[in-house]
Amino acid sequence: MFKRFRYRRINEATRLQYRETFLRKSDFIWPVFIVQGTGRKEEIPSMTDVFRYSIDTLLDEIRLLVPQGLSSLLLFGVPEHKGIEQVFDANGIVQSAVKAIKREFAELEVITDVCLCSYTADGHCHIGDNDATCEILAKIAVSHAGAGADIVAPSDMMDGRVYFINKALRENNLSKVKIMSYAAKYASNFYGPFRSAADCAPKSGDRTNYQMDFANAREAMEEIAADIDEGATQIMIKPALSYLDIIAKARARFSMPIVAYNVSGEYQMLKSAVDNGTCNPAIIEETLISIKRAGADRIVSYFTPYILQRLNK
Numbered sequence: 343m344f345k346r347f348r349y350r351r352i353n354e355a356t357r358l359q360y361r362e363t364f365l366r367k368s369d370f371i372w373p374v375f376i377v378q379g380t381g382r383k384e385e386i387p388s389m390t391d392v393f394r395y396s397i398d399t400l401l402d403e404i405r406l407l408v409p410q411g412l413s414s415l416l417l418f419g420v421p422e423h424k425g426i427e428q429v430f431d432a433n434g435i436v437q438s439a440v441k442a443i444k445r446e447f448a449e450l451e452v453i454t455d456v457c458l459c460s461y462t463a464d465g466h467c468h469i470g471d472n473d474a475t476c477e478i479l480a481k482i483a484v485s486h487a488g489a490g491a492d493i494v495a496p497s498d499m500m501d502g503r504v505y506f507i508n509k510a511l512r513e514n515n516l517s518k519v520k521i522m523s524y525a526a527k528y529a530s531n532f533y534g535p536f537r538s539a540a541d542c543a544p545k546s547g548d549r550t551n552y553q554m555d556f557a558n559a560r561e562a563m564e565e566i567a568a569d570i571d572e573g574a575t576q577i578m579i580k581p582a583l584s585y586l587d588i589i590a591k592a593r594a595r596f597s598m599p600i601v602a603y604n605v606s607g608e609y610q611m612l613k614s615a616v617d618n619g620t621c622n623p624a625i626i627e628e629t630l631i632s633i634k635r636a637g638a639d640r641i642v643s644y645f646t647p648y649i650l651q652r653l654n655k
């Protein structure tokens with residue numbers, strides 16, 4: 343005797359009856375890079391088909407994508423000149439973008455990256471002292487929330503930043519704004535393309551003394567538990583693909599929404615493989631499904647515009 347499975351796979355209709363995991367348009371959060379000025383839509387050499395937008399051209403893009411099902415954005419500001427005073431300026435790039443987007447698309451979820459690395463001269467996510475950095479991160483979060491962001495997403499990996507941000511949001515009557523913490527963010531080589539896109543590569547050293555050691559899984563659970571304790575309302579695991587085990591473990595342990603960040607290096611590897619004909623484009627759906635199958639509720643991905651189009655077919 344043996345068990346038969348192939349009857350499930352006879353055709354697409356039977357495969358559908360047995361399918362366990364689906365991609366939905368609302369699963370996707372689109373990360374975007376914003377620059378100063380107007381009329382700018384600049385190619386990013388390290389990331390094929392990804393652009394840096396000024397606010398007006400970003401709005402044009404959003405006008406096209408919302409009817410296709412875009413429901414969420416993650417904003418990264420890329421300033422013209424370095425200097426951390428701009429990062430919490432009420433009229434900074436990110437704050438102005440949030441206001442402009444919300445004016446036209448009140449329902450669109452707007453998440454902002456809270457970090458310093460595109461603004462510091464040395465390209466690091468901190469100013470030397472952990473707790474002093476947290477004070478600045480809290481100011482950034484308050485400025486983003488004050489501009490109308492729905493969620494702030496600290497990506498710096500300082501200890502206690504969620505505590506500081508949560509406290510500051512409360513003190514400023516902004517406690518309805520949620521905190522999506524990059525709770526388990528690894529010191530990954532997959533961030534390479536992003537660092538040229540956001541001009542945030544460390545000028546010296548690396549980020550291994552604040553981002554997590556990629557050999558660690560148990561510690562990720564501690565990081566997540568700590569952030570939940572400090573007031574995070576959703577947790578991010580980053581990168582996604584080499585960390586599916588972390589997503590699965592976190593899913594088994596925490597009921598909090600889990601977001602996985604399909605980062606720039608993961609994007610570009612697949613994109614190159616598809617563009618040069620090495621792999622079938624369905625590799626993209628296969629990969630994104632694997633992230634959901636592991637247990638992520640939502641996915642931050644540069645493939646968002648592409649996948650919305652696919653899901654509308």
Ligand code: PBG
Pocket residue numbers: 455457459467497498532533534535536537542549604605606607
């Ligand atoms: C900055 C930040 C990084 C990413 C998101 N926020 C880079 C880094 O930590 O060096 C990477 C995202 C990606 O690779 O797509 N703190």
